[in-house]
Amino acid sequence: MAYARDLTAIRKLIASHKRWDLVFAVTGVLALMIGVLTFTALFVDMAIDGVPRLSWDFFTNFPSRRAGQAGILSAWVGSCLVMLVTAFFAVPLGVGAGLYLEEYAPKNWVTDIIEINITNLAGVPSIVYGLLALGLFVYQFGFGQSILSAGLTLALLILPVVIVATREAIRSIPIGIREGAYALGATQWQVCKDHIVPYSAAGILTGIIIGMARAIGETAPIITIGALTFIAFLPPSPVTSEPPFLNFEWLTSPFTVMPIQMFNWTSRPEAAFLQNAAAAGFVLVLMTLAMNGFAIWLRYRLRKNIKW
Numbered sequence: 001m002a003y004a005r006d007l008t009a010i011r012k013l014i015a016s017h018k019r020w021d022l023v024f025a026v027t028g029v030l031a032l033m034i035g036v037l038t039f040t041a042l043f044v045d046m047a048i049d050g051v052p053r054l055s056w057d058f059f060t061n062f063p064s065r066r067a068g069q070a071g072i073l074s075a076w077v078g079s080c081l082v083m084l085v086t087a088f089f090a091v092p093l094g095v096g097a098g099l100y101l102e103e104y105a106p107k108n109w110v111t112d113i114i115e116i117n118i119t120n121l122a123g124v125p126s127i128v129y130g131l132l133a134l135g136l137f138v139y140q141f142g143f144g145q146s147i148l149s150a151g152l153t154l155a156l157l158i159l160p161v162v163i164v165a166t167r168e169a170i171r172s173i174p175i176g177i178r179e180g181a182y183a184l185g186a187t188q189w190q191v192c193k194d195h196i197v198p199y200s201a202a203g204i205l206t207g208i209i210i211g212m213a214r215a216i217g218e219t220a221p222i223i224t225i226g227a228l229t230f231i232a233f234l235p236p237s238p239v240t241s242e243p244p245f246l247n248f249e250w251l252t253s254p255f256t257v258m259p260i261q262m263f264n265w266t267s268r269p270e271a272a273f274l275q276n277a278a279a280a281g282f283v284l285v286l287m288t289l290a291m292n293g294f295a296i297w298l299r300y301r302l303r304k305n306i307k308w
Contacts, residue, residue: 043285050278058279062232063261067272072280074231075261078147079216081235081250082257085151086158086215091208094159098166098204103192122160129157130224138225145226147235148251153221158211165207169200202302209295213288219259229264231256258284 061071105111133153143149173196181191197204235253239245258280265277 046278046281049275050282053275053279063230070276075256075258077234078255079257081147082150086154090155090158090162094162095166098163102167102170118160118163126218127220130221133225146252147255149225150222154215158215161211166204169203173199202299206295206299209291213291227260228254228256
């Protein structure tokens with residue numbers, strides 16, 4: 001009889017836990033659907049307003065005081081150039097810092113302080129980076145309100161994200177990979193170069209692209225350092241037809257980006273400019289989704305090709 005009572009009590013306990021598991025699962029699905037449906041509704045509403053405005057002229061025209069003739073040429077070119085500078089500085093610094101902290105740095109209180117600061121910097125509001133860049137890059141270093149200042153600002157913004165992603169990707173590598181390489185006489189640099197970095201490349205690249213996707217939509221730090229809200233010219237081309245075939249004058253040029261152009265249009269009372277802002281927002285969301293989709297595909301392909 002005692003055994004039967006214990007068995008019945010155990011079954012009731014298991015059934016109770018299963019009910020709570022079901023409640024938690026349903027709650028999680030509802031929370032997920034609220035977020036997804038909210039984004040979907042906003043995206044569809046923006047698409048309904050903006051898609052009719054999309055045309056070849058919209059991508060190749062400069063901003064204009066006439067809504068029907070206004071385009072995003074200077075905005076999307078500026079966004080691409082700023083992202084180029086951001087990637088140039090943030091990727092090598094972030095990956096190198098993550099690799100050093102995970103493989104080379106001694107485990108002491110100094111390293112602990114650095115790790116805490118990196119984690120905290122990942123949560124600092126973007127406007128703080130804009131104020132820092134305004135005092136450091138614009139005035140102290142004399143870069144002015146240029147593409148270089150904007151790229152460096154966004155590089156600082158996503159640097160903690162790249163470092164954290166790099167460290168997490170390196171930590172996911174089995175310890176046996178390192179031990180096997182060391183057992184065969186490889187140096188620490190050879191282990192990192194030939195094993196650690198290649199095997200963690202999928203996670204590192206995913207973190208980089210996600211960080212870039214965040215940077216391309218930032219507005220506050222770009223406004224702080226003085227991005228133009230109306231610009232009717234393009235920066236000089238980075239590539240020339242004469243030796244040395246590279247031109248760096250574009251780094252010091254004034255600029256605007258997609259979020260700034262949207263901000264400018266939404267501040268106007270005419271409905272046609274709001275339609276332009278919706279079209280630009282639709283393009284920006286598609287660019288961000290494309291970058292995240294590319295990150296997912298890249299991670300899948302790289303992990304598929306890795307043989308442990």
